[in-house]
Structures are given as structure tokens and as C-alpha cells.
Amino acid sequence: MRALSGDPSAVSLSFDRLVVLETAGQGDYEPLRPDAILTFHELCLVRDDGEWFMGQLDDDGSVICWASYGLDLAEAIRGL
Structure with missing residues (x-):
């Protein structure tokens, strides 16, 4: 994930949001x-449900998504 995105700070977040x-x-x-x-x-x-959505992390920790980037994680990361 970090190598593909070129972002060394990329991390996985918890679902409690x-x-x-x-x-x-x-x-x-x-x-x-x-x-x-x-x-x-x-x-x-x-x-x-297998589909990747692009969104933004808000100050309160919530995530608001605006578009689907398909089923392939690598393609979704390239779309960043």
C-alpha cells in the first residue's frame, strides 16, 4: 500500500467511525x-462489499466518500 501509493504515512484505520x-x-x-x-x-x-470508495477524513474522524473507484485496490490507489 505504501509503496504503490508513494505515501510512507499511509495506514489502515479502525472501523469505529x-x-x-x-x-x-x-x-x-x-x-x-x-x-x-x-x-x-x-x-x-x-x-x-468489495468496492473501493474515495473519501476524505474529517477532523472528527468520520469519512465522507464521494465516488466509487472500482473493485481493484491497486487501481483505486493509482486514482488518489
């Missing part, structure tokens, strides 16, 4: 149930 997906153009949020949360500074990749 709110993680949501912002619905396009509606200002609503759909809760996600992640089985992996990876953080690269403020950006995060969240896996829910």
Missing part, C-alpha cells in the same frame, strides 16, 4: 459498512 457516501447532487448521505479503511493523509479509500 461514521463512514458515508455522498449521493450525487442531492446532499444526502448513504451509510457504508466498511471492511477496510486506508488513509493517505486526508484522503481515504474505503472498501464496502
